[in-house]
Amino acid sequence: MSIDEVLRARDFRVTRARQLVWEVLSSSESHLSATDIHERVHAIDDSINASSVYRALALFSDLDLVRESHLGELSTWEPAHEDEVIHLVCERCQSTTHFNTSTVDRLRAQVEEVAEFSPTSIDVQITGLCATCCSST
Amino acid sequence: MSIDEVLRARDFRVTRARQLVWEVLSSSESHLSATDIHERVHAIDDSINASSVYRALALFSDLDLVRESHLGELSTWEPAHEDEVIHLVCERCQSTTHFNTSTVDRLRAQVEEVAEFSPTSIDVQITGLCATCCSST
DNA sequence: ACAGTTACTGCAAGTCGTTCGCAATAAATC
């Protein structure tokens, strides 16, 4: 189902701003800040305003099409994904990558058993240096 | 070693602003935003300005006395602690508890090996229901 | 205890990301 269809199916209008924001978001592999997104959208069509970008992101967030994270200094967005994933945030280049491991499940189990805590969501965030930045030190 | 001693030992002046920020920070069990801290400091002594709070936090951060996290919409602060610790945040009573497990070390090792990422800090936040709230459902 | 030095502070202005009100625009419906 394309973004146009999703929007129409939920009775929202298909607009150029929304299409472009989605295009930028889904064609990037990493997390993007609102400013990143706005810049990229603006590069394609400079008539699209920053507030439209923010409004599109808010809408997509309501529709669970995107996932907002507060990893670095700014909020970042990415298309929504199912699994609990670890975020690796590079403190030099600010890039964010995903890392998937069953260790997170082990963590969940431990917390439930030992701490008697019943988790609804797990957010793991590791800051440090990514491979590229680390080797260029 | 008290905050006064730490400051003096490193050739920084002991000021009321710094003392109060530290007092607020170390007497709270949960993470606090800069605004929270400012409010609490202001409640004790309303002559202390917001910029002094920010400057104190920046200094404490340099001295590794506090730890900054980017888990929510705002940055939050807490006194630095040695071990990488898991934060269990109850979504009903808002209490925050620490949980210590070697699984976090395993995580670090995995990330280093598999993702070739060199971590400086690990933040794990688990939201859900604490034992008390869970049993009173 | 006091004077001198200067690290710190309070203040006000400035920055930056984000939000909001409103009139103009353009997507859907007929």
Add this chain to the structure above:
DNA sequence: GATTTATTGCGAACGACTTGCAGTAACTGT
């Protein structure tokens, strides 16, 4: 194509945070 109204662009406003600067108060030496 005309009508309706959800969306937009714009500019002003907001809130967190930073900065420059002149005044203050914490340390130092006497």
